[in-house]
Amino acid sequence: MPAQRDGPASGSADALDTDDAPLAAELADRDAVGLVAVGDRFDDDIRWLTRFSGPDRDYAFVATPASDADPDTNEGTDGVHATLCAPALFDEQARREFPGDAVRVDDQGDPAGVRAAAALADRGVESGTVLVPRGIPHDAAVYLERAGYEVASTDAVARARETKTDAEVGRLRRVQRAAIRGIARAEAILAEATVDPDADDGAGAVRWNGGVLSTERLRRQVNEVLAAHGVRDAGNTVIGAGATAADLHYTGTDVIRPGETVLLDVSPRGPDGYYGDVTRTFAVDPDGGWERRAYLAVEAAREAALEEVAAGVPASTVHEEAAAELAAHGFRVDSPEVGFTHSTGHGVGISLHEGPSLGGDDELAAGNVVTIEPGVYDPEEGGVRLEDLIVVTADGFEFLGEYPFSLVPRDRE
Template sequence: MSLSIDFEPVQRELRARDACAFVHVGRESDPTLRYLARTAQLDGELAVVVTADQALLLAPEAPDAATEAYPDAQVLPAGEAIPTGTRVATVLDDLGLSGTVLTPQTIPHDAALYLENDGFEVASTAVVETARERKTDAEQLRQTTVQSAACAGMRRVSEVLAEAEPGDLTEEGHGHGHSHSHSGDGTGESHDHDHDHDHDHDGPLVWNDAPLTALRLRREANAALAAEGVHPGTTAIGVAGRTATPRSDDPIEPGDTVVVDLAPHGPDGYHGRLVRTFVVDGDGGWTRRAQLAAETALDAALGELEPGITVGEVLLELEAEVAAYGFDGDDGAAYGVGLERREAPLLGELDDDDELDSGTVLALDATVSDADEGTVRLADLVAITEDGGRALGAFPRSLAP
């Protein structure tokens, strides 16, 4: 299925602002450039020029190769020794254009200077950022594929946690799993001196004869993602309420909440997003109630999604359901996912009465935290369609791995 871009929104912006061209310069990894060029196959600095009646790609590779990768526009060689900004200005001169050139705010400063020095007035526009908010069917298909890979990565995390056993921190038994309980003071209760809450265990979980840590778990998740043909991107694992980061290496103990945040992307740059929370040998209670609150919030928000829904309505569903279980609902979030792991629309930065269109792909993200109990967080990737909200992939939300 083609990822062909519709340049009409850009061309409408040119007409509305009486501008002669839209220009962006960047490398293949730049999300805006990647969206416009629709390719992950070209290396080096590229430029896209859109005029009232055509689109051009300036590529450093042979035009034949670039044309095959980029069927939507005329392809011109960028010129190895000529700065791309100069090449763009020359192309605009060759087309007989003058006046205002629109660019994204992210265009390199030197490229803008080349245009200004050649007599063009440079003005910024968010037209491409706005266009990226609505994903085509082809874009959604790619995100669904990546989300399937995210589910495979999460499945591997669940398997490792299910195989792990409580560890023994005594000198004789350090690093080995055990099946008996240990009494710390003769009262029949064990004590955890590293956490604010107590669990019946003697140390970190053990997996493959070594303590299980966030780092080891992250490596297993990333290996599973790579096996699915996607880039792991940013995998973050938070233990017992501590912040999930890509470098966390906290030991995981029975009863700890383990928040697994996956944001892989495919070879064409489109991201998935999946967050789940697991607890090994949990005692229910707070974590179970928190999980129900987060799950209910996601389902409620998904059920209300439709073209024209306002930002305030989405956030209200996420917050109200969490609050209904007696928790603080202010940690609910929703944000766009696409060529960036977080991109527009960022609902927390918009007005409550701003509306969302069909084609918008969001991560719905619900979090419940407690200083003593830990953190329970769930996030799913969903799309707004003409028929309502649709989940792009599915993975169980159970706390038990």
């Protein structure tokens, strides 16, 4: 079969597809007879391999070299024959969603590893090396070994996921646009808010719509917008204020106070499993101190990082340029708690965090979708991060969605 499998809506420019060529190459390079992945709908590797969205119990994906499995019809040596081993209750859904060659339905309730071994035998593969992702359930690996196969781990699936097809980029773009609408709602609320210096026993607070504005109230407003645009927050709407803005993944409740940074990191998931990821930082009635200096430094670091992005550039170069810019502005880049404490970005796809990492040495490739998100943090002052999602191209990059920058929130409607 050809190297690329088209989804159920084959022929549509919007159809999800999966590039089998990296899997076929790995099988050939490792002299392996097949590749097996086992997991449920929460396993991102098997979700990507199968495009199958259920069930919440283990099922299996089996790939064998197409040239070995079907020599009469194979047009080349770069494809795989792909089989989905699905529970009987999900037969119709599996046949509707799986873009591969065969669906093997189990009526006996056998473990997924047993079904995978049977699928290999169905293809005439009775022995040899079978490649599995490193996270395969232990019992599935044992069942394959008991069936006479030698099991060896591979990261080929994770590597293949790093390069997105046009249809995948389209899914990511849609979710990113919804995430940006969530940011817009938050900025509008902060722009409408007023300062109450006497609230909370004189500590001061930001008020909106008749009450004190907290990170949780703001989060609910953002999540309502996400839901209205067909994506779910997936527990990833991170909003911190003041000291909690220095917490990279704060999802608790904190009062928003005047002058403090309010960091909003919105990372929803779309119906096909793909994520968006965007961050903006605001401050209601800032005094022009630390928060202003940090914001200007992060803006400069973002621009420095983007200037380096292109296919063939080592990912670490992007990070190093952002770090150098922040250091030039007087912020630490070598501390786990204060200053620039994380990589400049990471891959985004069916997982919110996947390869490539901008802290690594691998070269960027056209089709990589990564975040650019420099930030600086100080638990005594707050946190500032600015994040966008881009797709790497041969000579640069494209934004998957854009939103303006401003430390002071504005009503943009």
